[in-house]
Amino acid sequence: MSRTAETIDTAELMYxxxxxxxxxxxxxxxxxxxxxxxxxxxxxIPACCWAIIAGPHPQTSLKVPVLHTAFATAGAAASGLRAALDRQGDTETTVVAWAGDGGTFDIGFQALSGAVERNEDFLYVCYDNEAYMNTGNQRSSATPFGMRTTTTPGTNWKRSRKKNIVEALAAHRIPYAATASIAYPEDLMRKFEKAKAMKGGSRFLHVFATCPTGWRVPSEMCVSIARLAVQTNIFPLYEVEDGNRYTLNFKGEKPVSEYLKPQGRFKHLTQADMKEIQEMVDEDWELLMRKIGLDPCG
Amino acid sequence: MTESEKNLKSERIPPVISQSKISTEANQTGTWRFLRPGYDEKTAPCSAACPAGEDIGRIEMLAAKGDLDGAWETILGENPFPAVCGRVCFHPCEGVCNRGEFDSAIAIHGLERFIGDAGIRKKLSAPVPRHTKVSKRIAVAGAGPAGLSAAYFLARIGYGCDIFEAAPEPGGLLRWGIPQYRLPAAVLAAEIDRIESIGVKIHCNSPIHEGRLEGLQRDYDGLFVGCGEGRPIPLKIPGEELALDGLDFLRQMRQGKETCNGVRTAAVIGGGNTAIDVSRSLLRMGAKKVLLIYRRRREDMPAFAQEVELAIQEGVELVELRAPVRIERKDRDCRLILGPMRAEGTAQDGRARILPADGEEESLDVQSLYRAIGAEPAADWLRPSQKGDVERFSRSRIYYDQFPIIFGGDLTNPTKSVADAIGSGKEAAMLFDTLFAEGREAIHDRLQQCRVGQGKSLSMEMYLSGRRKTRNKEEVPFERINTEHFTKAPRQNTPLPGPAHVIGSFAETEKSFSEGAAQKEAERCFNCGICNDCDNCRLFCPEVSVNLSDPRTCEAAGLNRQIDYQYCKGCGICVVECPRDAMSLTEETTPL
Structure with missing residues (x-):
């Protein structure tokens, strides 16, 4: 472990x-x-879990200013905030839209797509817990194939694939789009620093964030589950610059069943279902490798 | 003028937006908690396996941080002989190292030597004796590893100590029984000097015998007997007198009196560490061929496996399952007659039963012949009896009959090694001090308190209530290491010279680590059960409830982090993400 207390900035910006x-x-x-x-x-912050974690009025859990906005408007509000700061001559402050998967993949997608098409100067972060967790676990287009939610219950578990949001954003040819995971803090912080430094255009980070409550996993397994997502390639860590330059950060080698089995939300899956998911993961991985220019088997 | 009036005046529209002005710190989210994470430093398996009870995980942690002085002081807390043990210890620690299940065990033995040598080179001084002097005085018989350790620990507790040694120089088996190619005299001398520097007096040429006991009883409050086993066990075969005593050979050699001129073939009878040392010495002194004759098999040898391996690599030829029947004079040579043996079943000691086998007797002509099949106490009074008012402990025995006499070292140790002798000396020091300070009935509990893990080893740090006294006796199994936080890395090794470099040379055979290699190796250590400030607990805490300790209180607590239970919701992420099991999750019992 090269990480020591001395090398880490000790001032937390959270209460x-x-x-x-x-x-x-x-x-x-x-x-x-x-x-x-x-x-x-x-x-x-639009409507999402973080709308409440950041503090019910009149409280705040953050030491930086937060603008709470309506569900669909993170992209538009961030564009406006940026314009207001520019008007004041403040080019130093980084504007960060911080939205859940519902506010990014579904409800806020139009505002987001519009803003990044204009190449607005902000960092948009989607912390992805793979369903509408704040309202009690309804499926979103970020919900993965095979997951049970309150709107895909029982045997009607979700049978469509998760939307690939990074590819959708990369297709806008924005300067920077990347995935990150809470289980890889050094990699995650490096990407945030990189995105912060790339001023002048739209940056997008897709952050995998385990939801122990909604995924029905023990709270202490939060980080381990996120790590398994990367290690099984169901959530690959990679970066896309200008929509066409791909960089892979981690190559997983574990079977996807190791990720699925410990989670209550996938408990119902049979061996055949897991095999099907493994095939999807392999297919996505192969596609990603082709974009990166690597041999998918190598 | 208020803010809104100012805005009105400048005809700007005031933001009709509600603002949060207070923090969430008012919410006592700690009340949600039903599981309580906490720092809970445990025992590393290596530490429990170390006969001297060294805090190995902590030693390697300090070495990895480049704090060699701190690492050295940590060893000295439990063992006055780091440079000696870093050379001659059979290192049972490495066999139980958790890293062994991940890639390969940490080179604890080599690191100990590196740290010990650094201590000698930098002339670091031994830990200061405890402030309060004790008025009692202890006599120690024998300046071997057991006696020297007993005196060292007693002196640290505050006792006055005199060691009486029969030989002209101190060191015992370390000086006379271990050849220089394994333990250079200068290294031993430096470590003995350091023991003397804390006030231990060594009286050489002053053997303790039964007749002196009365006088000692007058001048001292207790006696530690660690004279070792000085009398060789005879072969009990005809022609016995033609075979020389192995230990005596090693002693003569250290005094420069022994030569091997003109020896074509030499034979050594035995399978213990002395037999190996004699064989390897003979090779170095120029014997063309050295045969090691053992009545059992290689796997049954009491000698430490790596010593046997080195001997064979150097060219010693092992003759297994052959027992000496008689020895005859043949011109100027000795003729050794050997009978074939066979292994069968299992004897009481767990080894195979060895019985005579059918077959011809063989004869072997050699120029010199040595026997090294073990030794026994040199005098009857040194043989600890079962009679009288006696109490047995793991590595020593105490007799209350006249004045307290504790027997230790090889006289009582089930495993006869340098590290066990050191452990025995430490046990004796604790026994004396507890006996005098708290009385006989307190001894058992006091020793239990100071055990390192579940084994026999004892910790002086715990006895003296040092900062690591609170560590949990639970040993960390490999399954509790979060290996996700480690990457595989090859073990650093020290190159061994080939047999060609060994002949005629008593220079030290094994080389030490370079500083870079030592640090790299120390960094591989999992530091099982010990917080090494990796900061994972603080990094992953979703509640911002793991804080760096106030430097003023951190020394007392011994840890650099603390959990703010006002807010900690007990999610347990810190415990799972702790790479080394230095934290535990328990049921919440205390109301907030």
């Missing part, structure tokens, strides 16, 4: 006492992100 669930992965994501972004940051 304790927030009302996130025990073991909340999205909270770890914010804590790590703010370590990298620093105090010259303004957040735009």
């Amino acid at each position: 304790p006492g927030h009302v996130g669930c025990p073991g909340c992965g999205a909270t770890i994501a914010m804590k790590l992100a703010l370590r990298a972004l620093g105090e010259k940051t303004m957040l735009v």
Whole structure:
């Protein structure tokens, strides 16, 4: 371990006492992100778990300014906030839209797509807990194939694939789009620092954030589950610059069943289902490798 | 003028937006908790396996951080002989190293030597004796590893100690029984000097015999007997007198009196460490061929396996399952008659039963012949009896009959090794001190308190209530290491010279680590059960409830982090992500 207390900035930009669930992965994501972004940051948070974790009025759990916005508007509000800061001559502050998967993949997609098409100067972060967790676990287009939610219950578990949001954003040819995971803090913080430094255009980070409550895993397994997602290639860590330059950060080697089995949300899956998921993962991996220019088997 | 009036005046629209002005710190989220994470430093398996009870995980942690002085002081807390043990210890620690199940065990033995040598080179001084002097005085018979250790630990507790040694120089088996190619005299001298520097007095040429006991009883409050086993066990075969005593040979050699001129073939009878040392010495002194004759098999040898391996690599020829029947004079040579043996079943000691086998007797002509089949106490009074008011402990025995006499070292140790002798000396020091300070009935509990893990080893750090006294006796199994936080890395090794470099040379055979290699190797250590400030607990805490300790209190607590239970919701991520099992999750019992 090369990491020591001395090498880590000790000032956290988050207060304790927030009302996130025990073991909340999205909270770890914010804590790590703010370590990298620093105090010259303004957040735009639409409806999502973080709308409440950031504090019910009149409380705040963050030491940086937060603009709470409506569900569909993170991309638009962030564009406006950026314009207002520019008008004031403040080019130093980083504007960060911080939205869940519902506010990114579904409800906020139009505003996001519009903003990044204009190449607005902000960092958009989607912390992905793979369903509408704040309202009690309804499926989103980020919900993976095979997951049970309250709107895909029982035998009607979700049978469509998760939307590939990074590819959708990369297709806008924005300067930077990347995935990150709370289980790889050094990699995550490096990407936030990199995105912060790339001023002048749209940057997008897709952060995998375990939801122990909604995924029905023990809270202490939060980080281990996120790590398994990367190690089984179901959530690969990679970066895309200008929509066409791909970099792979980690190559997983474990079978996807190791990731699925410990989670209550996938408990119903049969061997055949898992095999089907493995095939999807392999197919996605092969596609990604082709884009990166690597041999998928190598 | 208020803010909104100012805005009105400048005709700007005031933001009709509610603002949060207070922090969430008012929410006592700690009340949600039903599981309580906490720092809970445990015992590393290596530490429990170390007969001297060294805090190995901590030693390697300090070495990895480049704090060699700290690492050295940590060893000295439990063992006055790091440079000696780093050369001659059979290192049972490495056999139980958790890293062995991941890639390969940490080179603890080599690191100990590196750290021990650094201590000598930098002339570091031994830990200062405890502030309060004790008025009692202890006599120690024998300046071998057991006696020297007993005196060292007693002196640290505050006792006055006199060691009486029969030989002209101190060191015992370390000086007379271990050849220089394994333990250079200068290294031994430096470590003995350091023991003397804390006030231990060594009286050489002053053997303790039964007749002196009365006088000692007058001048001292207790006696530690660690004279070792000085009398060789006879072969009990005809022609016995033609075979020389192996230990005596090693002693003569250290005094420069022994030569091997003109020896074509030499034979050594035995399978213990002395037999190996004699064989390897003979090779170095120019014997063309050295045969090691053992009545059992290689796997049954009491000698430490790696010593046997080195001997064979150097050219010693092992003759297994042959027992000496008689020895005859043949011109100027000795003729050794050997009978074939066979292994069968299992004897009481767990080894195979060895019985005479059918077949011809063989004869072997050699120029010199040595026997090294073990030794026994040199005098009857040194043989600890079962009679009288006696209490047995793991590595020593105490007799209360006249004045307290503790027998230790090889006289009582089930495993006869240098590290066990050191452990025995430490046990004796604790026994004396507890006996005098708290009385006989307190001894058992006091020793239990100071055990390192579940084994026999004892910790002086715990006895003296040092900062690591609170470590949990639970040993960390490999399954509790979070290997996700480690990457495989090859073990650093020290190159061994080939047999060609060994002949005629008593220079030290094994080389030490370079500084870079030592640090790299120490960094591989999992530091099982010990917080090494990796900061994972603080990094992953979703509640911002793991904080760096106030430097003013951190020394007392012994840890650099603390959990803020006002807010900790007990999710347990810190415990799972702790790479080394230095934390535990328990049921919450205390109301907030």
